[in-house]
Amino acid sequence: MQSSGIQRAQVGDLEIAYETFGDAGDPPVLLVMGLATQMIGWPDDFCAGLADRGHFVVRFDNRDIGLSTHLHAAGAPDIMAMFGGDVSTAAYGLTDLADDTIGLLDALGLDSVHLVGASMGGMIAQLVAVQAPERVRSLTSIMSTTGEAGVGAPAEVALPVLLAPAATDREGAIQRVINTYRVIGSPGFEFDEAALRDRAGLAFDRAHDPAGVARQLAAILTTHDRTPDLAKISVPTLVIHGSHDTLVDVSGGRATAAAIPGAELLVVDGMGHDLPRAVWPEITDRISALVARAG
Numbered sequence: 001m002q003s004s005g006i007q008r009a010q011v012g013d014l015e016i017a018y019e020t021f022g023d024a025g026d027p028p029v030l031l032v033m034g035l036a037t038q039m040i041g042w043p044d045d046f047c048a049g050l051a052d053r054g055h056f057v058v059r060f061d062n063r064d065i066g067l068s069t070h071l072h073a074a075g076a077p078d079i080m081a082m083f084g085g086d087v088s089t090a091a092y093g094l095t096d097l098a099d100d101t102i103g104l105l106d107a108l109g110l111d112s113v114h115l116v117g118a119s120m121g122g123m124i125a126q127l128v129a130v131q132a133p134e135r136v137r138s139l140t141s142i143m144s145t146t147g148e149a150g151v152g153a154p155a156e157v158a159l160p161v162l163l164a165p166a167a168t169d170r171e172g173a174i175q176r177v178i179n180t181y182r183v184i185g186s187p188g189f190e191f192d193e194a195a196l197r198d199r200a201g202l203a204f205d206r207a208h209d210p211a212g213v214a215r216q217l218a219a220i221l222t223t224h225d226r227t228p229d230l231a232k233i234s235v236p237t238l239v240i241h242g243s244h245d246t247l248v249d250v251s252g253g254r255a256t257a258a259a260i261p262g263a264e265l266l267v268v269d270g271m272g273h274d275l276p277r278a279v280w281p282e283i284t285d286r287i288s289a290l291v292a293r294a295g
Contacts, residue, residue, distance in 0.1 A: 003044065006067060011103035017067035018060035018104065022051030027137075027291050028110050031059040032101060034119025034143075035220065036213040038066035038203050041118070043195075046280050053288040058108065062124075063092075063100055064212030066203070076211040077218040079163070090218040094120075097219060098127035105135055114291050116140040119248060119273065120220055123147070126256070130229040138294035139233065139260075140287055142240045143273055145252025146259055148225045152252020158184055162247070166210030173208060174200040181274060184247040188270015189278050230259035236294045237263040238286055242271030264290075 004020040019039060029050055033041045039059040047057045061068040074091035081089065101124055105113060112135045117125030122144025129136045145152025154162065161180045167173035177200035178193060185191060237260045241253025250267060257265035266286060268279055275283070 003047070008067075009104055009107035011100055011107055014063055014069040014100060014103075016060055016063070016069070016100065016104050016107070018058055018108075021047045021057040021059075022055055024056050026051075026054050026056040028113040029055045029057050029287065029291065030101070030105070030110075030113040030115050031057065032115065032117035032121035032124050033059070033062065034117075034121045035216050036065070037119075038206060040066075040199055040202060040206075043199070043275075043277075045277075046275065046284070049280055049284045050287065053284060055114070055288070055291065058104075058110075058113075060104060062097055062121075062216065064209065064215050066206050070207070070209050070212045071215060072209075072211070074215060076214045079214055079217060079221070082218055082221040087218070087222045090222045091215045092219055093222045094123055094127055094219050095131070097124045097216075098131055101125075101128050102132050102135060111135070112137050114138045114140075114287070114294065116142065116287060117144065118142040118275070119144055120216065122256075123220070123223065123226070126226055126230060126233075129233050129235065130226070133232075133234070136235050138235050138290050139237045140240065140290060141237070141253075141256050142275075142283075143242060143245055143248055143253065144256060145248050146225065146227045146230060146255045147223045148227050148255060151255040152248045154248065155246040158246045166213075167208075170201065170204045170208075173204045177203075184245070184273040186242060186270055186272040186274055186276045187244050189276035192277065195277075227255070227259045230256065231261065233260045236290055238266065238290045239263050240266045240268065240283060240286070242273065243267050243269045244271065245273045247273040
């Protein structure tokens with residue numbers, strides 16, 4: 001299944017880069033990616049697998065990542081101050097990223113979609129379902145959490161890689177990604193270093209903006225506990241989480257499923273904070289089943 005190639009949509013003052021797979025007449029599935037990860041974090045074959053199951057798949061770069069608008073003028077936030085409670089240097093919050101997502105739907109002429117978000121993308125997808133429930137037909141939240149203190153917290157081993165100094169060149173950027181996923185990846189599945197190197201190199205070539213990544217992280221750190229709002233979500237919901245996720249503990253997925261009425265929970269044994277190829281068939285099958293159930 002061939003992609004449309006990179007296209008661009010005007011969303012307010014931002015230009016959002018996106019790509020589609022499949023037939024525009026099929027049920028639309030919008031994929032929202034997470035912190036520091038470009039739309040290619042949804043691999044081509046994963047997107048094609050969803051399209052082959054009869055879905056019109058859209059993936060896109062959030063603001064400050066990839067080929068979408070980068071807010072260079074905002075500068076880099078003081079992340080360490082934010083961990084101490086001072087969020088004054090944040091350029092925007094997760095609600096703004098949710099607004100971007102809704103704006104992309106407007107630009108593409110999509111009244112409503114089946115929304116799939118991973119990690120920070122799961123947080124964004126949750127907020128879209130809360131802020132604009134009429135735009136969401138179903139919700140899939142992958143390796144994400146509710147924002148409640150005490151659930152979904154990173155393991156101590158994950159913090160050094162999360163806060164490691166930014167790379168200054170292509171090879172350094174690739175190695176930083178390899179080092180990161182050796183810690184937060186899936187211990188129960190093959191570590192595909194070659195594919196990871198290819199994706200990290202492509203990501204560097206598309207855009208390398210450590211300050212933009214820091215602004216995204218700041219958006220997460222300013223978020224509130226979504227648990228009370230999640231109780232208002234009424235669309236069919238699937239929550240997927242890895243049993244061995246060291247970046248967002250599996251308690252985050254369990255709390256998300258508990259907060260959303262009627263949500264299904266799939267805990268994948270051996271999966272960490274990534275999407276190993278071996279689980280793609282199960283994940284795409286479960287998303288397809290949810291789409292069918294949502295009508």
